[in-house]
Amino acid sequence: MLVKRTTTYILEEAKKEVEAANKNADEARKDAEAAKKEAEATRNEVDEKIAANNKIWEEKFAQLLKDIATRVYSRLDRVLINGEWGDQMKDIYAHFLPEGNFDHTPCIVKSSIQSMHHMKxxxxxxxxxxxxxxxxxxxxxxxxxxxxxxxxxxxxxxxxxxxxxxxxxxxxxxDIENSSMMALKNLEYIQTQLALNPRDTYWYDKEIEAITEYKELQEACTNFLRQKAKVISIKDINGLQHYDPQKIQEAFLQYYIQLLGTEINTVSVNEKIIRTCxxxxxxxxxxxxxxxxxxxxxxxxxxxxxxxxxxxxxxxxxxxxxxxxxxxxxxxxxxxxxx
Known part of the structure; x- marks a missing residue:
């Protein structure tokens, strides 16, 4: 009787464990199905959004093509000239360029009259x-x-x-300025190669040539810029600094008027007085x-x-x-x- 009860107890416990395992498996299967449904719903939602965006862009692109096909240009930009221009340059005209990234059309005023182009x-x-x-x-x-x-x-x-x-x-x-900069870059490159290859005599010779070329171009560039420079400010006879071009011109005039003087009435030269000196x-x-x-x-x-x-x-x-x-x-x- 004891053995029979023990066997029955073990069977019941095993049956409970199997039922519990089946129950867990059912729950896991339900969770998996729920996750699958949630994933499908998310995918469907994403697909719907993508499809909606594609439809929007397709509609915009179709509208863009339609706008291009039916595009109407309106000449809103204008060029104003005075009467003297119109009298002296009969063949003057306005050349409108493509708008590019601007919201207006760039314009160049041109004329074929050769006499307009004066040589400097x-x-x-x-x-x-x-x-x-x-x-x-x-x-x-x-x-x-x-x-x-x-x-x-x-x-x-x-x-x-x-x-x-x-x-x-x-x-x-x-293009002396650009040539001077290129000569400097070439010199720096040669000196870099010389530092990496200090025993290579080839780079020594190239460095001497590059230094000579750069010095000549730099001196020429300096002379050029010095001659191109203009007076941007000046001090007048009272020590005041002026930057306005008109004021600079007046300062020059004041200086030389003070230096040379103004016209006054003078008497004739007396030769007797001169001979005594x-x-x-x-x-x-x-x-x-x-x-x-x-x-x-x-x-x-x-x-x-x-x-x-x-x-x-x-x-x-x-x-x-x-x-x-x-x-x-x-x-x-x-x-x-x-x-």
């Missing part, structure tokens, strides 16, 4: 004389034959040089009347700093200094011809 006044830039090809080019340009007086020949040759110098500037020195002796007069020598003319020209303002023809003293070995004799002859 010639100016000799000191950087030209520092270029390696300068002397050879000037020597060939200066051989032009001109017939006439010595001063006329000199002035004519200087006029002919202007077009030569303009072309020379375009060919060699049109120290006057030039006969030797002094002879010295003043002596012919001007080549050495004096050269010294006078070379005493003028090269950065000073040029003559009305655009040539500064720097031009004569850079070119004296070629044009010096003719400059001397022209000045002697005047005296």
């Amino acid at each position: 006044p010639f100016k000799y830039y000191n950087m030209w004389g520092k270029h390696s090809h300068y002397i050879n080019n000037l020597s060939s340009w200066w051989k032009t034959y001109v017939k006439g007086t010595k001063m006329f020949c000199l002035v004519s040759k200087l006029k002919q040089l202007k077009s030569k110098f303009r072309n020379y500037n375009k060919e060699y020195l049109c 120290t006057v030039c002796s006969a030797d002094h007069v002879f010295t003043l009347l002596k012919p001007v020598t080549y050495k004096e003319i050269k010294a006078s020209i070379f005493s003028i700093p090269g950065h000073k303002a040029p003559d009305p023809d655009g040539y500064s003293s720097a031009f004569y200094k850079d070119s004296w070995s070629i044009i010096g004799d003719e400059v001397y002859a022209a000045i002697q011809d005047v005296f």
Whole structure:
């Protein structure tokens, strides 16, 4: 009887465990089904949103194509000119560019009248004389034959040089600032390679060449920028600083009016009073009347700093200094011809 009860108890316990396991399995299956349904619902919701977005973009794209096909341009932008423009430039017109990222159309006013484009006044830039090809080019340009007086020949040759110098500037020195920066970058690259390969003599030679090139270009660039610089401020005779262009002009006038004075009524010179003072002796007069020598003319020209303002023809003293070995004799002859 004891064995029978024990066996029955074990069977009942095993049955309970099986039922509990089945119950847990049913719950797990229900949880899995619920999770599956939730995942399907989420996926369906995402699909619906994607489909809705796609539909919106398809509608927008279709509308965009429709707008492009039926696009109507309206000329809202206008160009205003005064009557003087209309009188002097009969063929003037407005050229409207594509709008790009702007909300208005950019416009350029054009005219085919060639006389509107005036050539800028010639100016000799000191950087030209520092270029390696300068002397050879000037020597060939200066051989032009001109017939006439010595001063006329000199002035004519200087006029002919202007077009030569303009072309020379375009060919060699049109972008001097960028060339100077590129030369510096090239020098830095070579020095970097030299630091990585200190025993390689090739980079030593390249460094010397790069330093020479950079110094020449940097000096030319500095001279160019110095000549291009303009007066942006000045102090007047009272010590006040001015930045307005009109005020700067007035400050110049005030200075020279104070320096040179104003017109007043004067009496005639009394020769008796002059003769009582120290006057030039006969030797002094002879010295003043002596012919001007080549050495004096050269010294006078070379005493003028090269950065000073040029003559009305655009040539500064720097031009004569850079070119004296070629044009010096003719400059001397022209000045002697005047005296």
